[in-house]
Amino acid sequence: MPVRPIPEATVARLPVYLRVLLEMAERGLKTVSSNGLAEATGVNPAKVRKDLSYLGTYGTRGVGYDVEYLTFQVRRVLGLEQIWPVAIVGAGNLGRALANHKGFAERGLRIVALLDSNSRRIGQKVGGLLIEPVEELDRVVKEREVAIAVIATPASVAQEIAERLVGAGVTSLLNFAPTLINVPAGVSVRSVDLAVELQILSYYEERRTAGRS
Amino acid sequence: MPVRPIPEATVARLPVYLRVLLEMAERGLKTVSSNGLAEATGVNPAKVRKDLSYLGTYGTRGVGYDVEYLTFQVRRVLGLEQIWPVAIVGAGNLGRALANHKGFAERGLRIVALLDSNSRRIGQKVGGLLIEPVEELDRVVKEREVAIAVIATPASVAQEIAERLVGAGVTSLLNFAPTLINVPAGVSVRSVDLAVELQILSYYEERRTAGRS
DNA sequence: AACTGTGAACGGGTTCACAGCC
DNA sequence: GGCTGTGAACCCGTTCACAGTT
Secondary structure, three states: OOOOOOOHHHHHHHHHHHHHHHHHHHOOOOEEOHHHHHHHHOOOHHHHHHHHHOOOOOEEOOOEEEHHHHHHHHHHHHOOOOOEEEEEEOOOHHHHHHHHOOOOHHHOEEEEEEEEOOOOOOOOEEOOEEEEEHHHHHHHHHHOOOOEEEEOOOHHHHHHHHHHHHHHOOOEEEEOOOOOOOOOOOOEEEEOOHHHHHHHHHHHHHHHHOOOO | OOOOOOOHHHHHHHHHHHHHHHHHHHOOOOEEOHHHHHHHHOOOHHHHHHHHHOOOOOEEOOOEEEHHHHHHHHHHHHOOOOOEEEEEEOOOHHHHHHHHOOOOHHHOEEEEEEEEOOOOOOOOEEOOEEEEEHHHHHHHHHHOOOOEEEEOOOHHHHHHHHHHHHHHOOOEEEEOOOOOOOOOOOOEEEEOOHHHHHHHHHHHHHHHHOOOO
16 A cells, blocks of 8 residues: 555656556566666656655665566556456547557456447447447446547537536546547546647757758 | 737646637637536536636626627637648558548648558548558658657557657647657647556546455 | 635756775 | 655745736
């Protein structure tokens, strides 16, 4: 049990540590220092140490961290000892990209449903998964005990889908639609807007270019 | 010209303001208050005002902000008066999802190339765009004056692709591969790891569920 | 009265620097 | 000597609260 509460910023980096720890284990590395983790993640070494200190004191002074044991601890703290069943709503390119993605399994996630409203898509297979009609949302979420869902629909229906998901019992949403999702307290939402990411780059790009003739 | 430098956190929110401003203009809204923007973006009103104050003093006390004029200013600051030619490397589902995405144009971005190494994909058309061989990367970037590129390849080749992109003159990268990208100073990188996003949700989900029997 | 613009207070997160342990 | 763990200092971003403007 973590004694101190873990800061949000730290929580957001834990999955990155986990990713490189898994790589390191694969390469046969037994121990790793905060410097090693820093290089592999792009996070500064002091920050790595402070982040890991929130989980407990799992390092050995003069040596570093045991890769396997630290992996276990990070997994545990993130709640990734279990495999979360995830539903994806929207079987456009993005939804299919996610459904196809290998490597979720190793990272504690399994896509158990891919729903769409377009009848021409329903029945198609994507990465071993059948596209099902969005009308089945409620039943699917309940039967497959989905707690985390991905919204990969057009913005125009995203809010409505979010409400149906929450109504069915989903309490975590990852939203790719370019629109704000309102949810009741107690439900988490993370949003990724691809155009926004590119537009942020545009700002810095503009500064670089500005002044050239 | 902005007098004060604009904080990173503010820059990251400007595209979101832009998005809702465009929606509001579409709905015929002439002016909007910081409260209105706050509701539509999920950002708190004081933060909205402070953010916008970095661009200049474009509001009217007692009234709010002129939607059209503010849109123009946000666009200008973000460097989105021009349309940036963007290249995508990797024509898997994710690359194709991006290439297909409508609404980039309105938001100052145009996908001008979609490159892949798989010969079976080359020559296919995606959203009016031809998939071209990655060998052409250097030529394509130079000829089409690409400054911003998207990496949608497997992690194993992402660093190599990044280096080729930078070598060809790209100075902003949006990376979807689950791996750290090292670039020389003066190049911007933003990374989006879809599994990481889900794993962050897992943490909060776990806390919610913990203690249930 | 409504709403912006902003100093000032606050809080969280980052980084430093070093004591403590192997 | 090498590396962790952490108080303390610092920095950035957020929020408050109100003076200023229409």
